[in-house]
Amino acid sequence: MTRYIALLRGINVGGGEPKWSIRNADSWLTEDGHPQVFDLATGRTVWRGDAKGVPIDGDGRTLLIRDHTDEESLSLLDFATGRLLWTAPDPGLKGTSASRRIAITGRLIAVSGAVGTRPHVLVYRVEDGRKLGLFPGWLHGLGEDWAAIGHSPYRPTVNDLQFDFIRL
Numbered sequence: 738m739t740r741y742i743a744l745l746r747g748i749n750v751g752g753g754e755p756k757w758s759i760r761n762a763d764s765w766l767t768e769d770g771h772p773q774v775f776d777l778a779t780g781r782t783v784w785r786g787d788a789k790g791v792p793i794d795g796d797g798r799t800l801l802i803r804d805h806t807d808e809e810s811l812s813l814l815d816f817a818t819g820r821l822l823w824t825a826p827d828p829g830l831k832g833t834s835a836s837r838r839i840a841i842t843g844r845l846i847a848v849s850g851a852v853g854t855r856p857h858v859l860v861y862r863v864e865d866g867r868k869l870g871l872f873p874g875w876l877h878g879l880g881e882d883w884a885a886i887g888h889s890p891y892r893p894t895v896n897d898l899q900f901d902f903i904r905l
Contacts (some may be wrong), residue, residue, distance in 0.1 A: 743827035765792060772802055774819065788812045794839040797861060801841060805891055811848065813866060823866030840879040844868070845905060847884055849876040860905055869905045 766771055772787040773782050790802030790812055797816060804810040832835040838849040846861045857878045860869045874888030877900065886901045 752879075772800065772814070772819070774800075774816070784817040786814050787821035788814065788824065794841055796841040796843070798843065798869050799841060801839065801846060811861075813846070813863065813864075825861060825866045825868065838876045840876060842879055842881050844881045845879055845884070847879045856888075858884065862882055868902070872901070872903060874901070 738903070749881060765772060768787050772786040772790060772792050775781065775785055776783050786791050786800070788801065788802065790804055792800055792802050794801045795816055799822065800814045800816050800819075802812050802814060804812075810824055810826055813822045814820065815822055838847075840847045844863055845864055847858050848861075849856060849858045851857065852873075853869075855873060856875050858874060860872070860873045861867065862869055862877075872884070872886045874886040876887035877887045882905055883901050884905060887898050888901070904905065
């Protein structure tokens with residue numbers, strides 16, 4: 738197994754000199770696989786997350802993580818404390834898909850990926866992790882109560898992208 742060493746440094750924007758550094762493998766994760774958040778001014782750990790997983794997106798209020806396994810369950814943490822808010826089972830979207838995209842607003846989370854060979858977007862409610870829908874196509878935008886999904890009917894000779902704006 739190859740082990741990569743990460744160096745996380747806080748740099749003074751005015752002068753460019755390092756203020757602090759942390760040398761650690763996967764420095765954004767604890768040794769047992771929990772995400773952790775650092776104070777950028779001091780380099781000190783602010784919190785270690787309640788759930789194991791790799792951070793994949795956040796919005797300043799919440800942090801979305803995925804499981805380390807192929808099942809890729811999703812969990813949402815409170816960004817201020819690391820407290821687990823909810824966990825959703827494997828969304829069934831392949832994480833290796835080129836169409837993988839994630840967006841978070843104050844009310845919605847959208848995760849895109851592939852179902853078979855076709856792109857899909859899965860939308861959750863931030864409040865409780867309730868699945869609001871699975872939509873065929875690519876994620877093009879996400880608001881507080883809507884998702885913009887682009888799709889094209891499969892016709893090999895025509896590039897015909899259409900957009901659906903879905904109120905959730």
